[in-house]
Amino acid sequence: MTTPAAPAASHVSTRCVDPADRVDFWEEYNRKALVGLTCSPYSEQGLLASQTNVQLHDLRLADIAGNEHVIERTPRTCRALPKDSVFATLLTAGQAVFFHAGGCLSVRAGDLVLYDTRQSYLFGFPSTMRQLLVDIPSRTFSEHCAAGGVATPLLFGGESATEGALVSTLRSVLTDWTAGRGSGDAVSTEATVLDLVRSLAAPRVDGQSPAPARPSQLMVAKEYVAHHLCDPRLCAEHVADAVGVSTRHLSRIFATTGVSPSRYILEQRLARAREQLTDPRSRHLTVADVAHQWGFASQAHFTRVFRDHFGHTPGDARPAPDPAALRPRRRG
Template identity: 80%
Template sequence: MTVHTVPAVSHLSTQSIDPADRVDYWEEYNRKALVGLTCSPYSEQGLLATQTNVPLGGLRLADIAGNEHVIERTPGTCRALPKDSVFATLLVTGQAVFFHGAGCLTLRAGDLVLYDTRRSYLFGFPCTMRQLLVDIPGEVFTERCAAGGVFAPMVFGRDSAAEGVLVSSLRSVLTDWAAGGGAGDPVSTEATVLDLVRSLAAPRLGERVAPLARPSQLAVAKDYADRQLSDPRLCAEHVAEAVGVSTRHLSRIFAPSGVSPSRYILEQRLVKAREQLADPQALHLTIADIAHRWGFASQAHFTRVFRDRFEQTPGEARPAPVRTRPPHRS
């Protein structure tokens, strides 16, 4: 069988493929783009799945979604189609079970599982799912994440609040990269991804954990702030505490972005509020409701800073209500 080179950014959907050919098509694509595996769908519709592969520096990011199915990398497949990588797979939606040589792991949305592609595994999805998968070459992982590699699969995201912050930050970085189709700075984004993976994996593997690099600290700080925008108490001090640094050091972390932590929080609140004001589905909400939703202490303060930022009032940012015509009378 001829294996063709996969382009830098590639996409596949089984929707337009004859149902009888979907599994073969999916397996062949994965052999070329990601890893050799076998697939078994469990829906009467057959396999309905999409996959987009995007380069990320020396890594590769796969955005995969589908209905109920199981994928398996058997010992025979590992020998026939060898691949030396560590996969960091973040389950964005759905549930999953992960069988491996030493047992079974259960995953829920928001969990990250780390595993070695040289060892066999079975990944089962009992419902509609989406995952973001980072393909980290084995030599890159041992050099920049954990020298000892991954002996057994590990799940992250539940053990501690600090771990949850790191997983959430990784999700934010990967989601942005996938949404942009790989547009951005691949060198710094790759470094941030590897730094976050190292900070998660090294403690579990008994290795020394170096402090997060400044770009990774910025990613963690922004992600934490973005998730807390509705809390009116959110401030630079709270963000610094979440990242584990002083407020002064937090300012240094934000310096390359050109804004202070406080300005970043305000800017994100204003952007989110403007999006909601412009949404026709939100016309039932008052301006005060939206101001409160995005953490503003008062409508007056919200109106003032909104006008300063966008040169219009919150009311002017709203779409005109749709007027229904009265029935025609003959």
């Protein structure tokens, strides 16, 4: 059995490895690419796992998927294979338990765990899982996220609208970058990731303001809008609460886009509604259905703002019916 070296960007899977060698293969690859650990599978199929590692300037991102298993970094492993980093692990599928010296965290899909790799831990996955991981060198974390480091593992989920919006935005950034769809260069994306992690960690570690750092505020606001367009109650005030700023400050954030927060929400709703109206697969939906789905108070209001924005009515946006579907059938 040969174990591949870990280049700046790499992908491996245990499926191509003999079942008897999968655990050794996985542990050796992770020792080179990410962190030293021990792994115990709990499936009759053995360990079925894959990992993609991508370098993001000084950070390393990992997209990891697998069946039920446990990974552990024991005190002995910490001494034998030192790793001076803070990991931000965002579970995107499945569930997990995270044991550490101070207790146990129950982790659900959508939650993020922040922990120091110099401390021992056990991460258990009782079912199929997937996670996005950010490897942040401890010095970088202290300089850009929280000077106090992470003394105890921290769990972030939906405790507040602001926290949920930050985690959701971080997930979008990491998903796009690990899938090769990321926009922008590595340095600017790294700054965004560190801003988002800082916005989550700093209030708990250093007691700083929970407001996100400036480079990520607009991204968080847009992410929150995208996930709440269907809610007719969505407004600038709700977005400001999610970002953790005042409505006046939110307007300053959106000034770079040339539109107000309220106008941005309206334009996003109109764009999504028009996209659905022009989709032949949505032909069964009425204009009123589409208006309701994208948060408009009434069909009349939707028709008026749609015409003002696009220059034609919602009905005009619908694709012409298929001539073949209108042709009468011949009777045999």
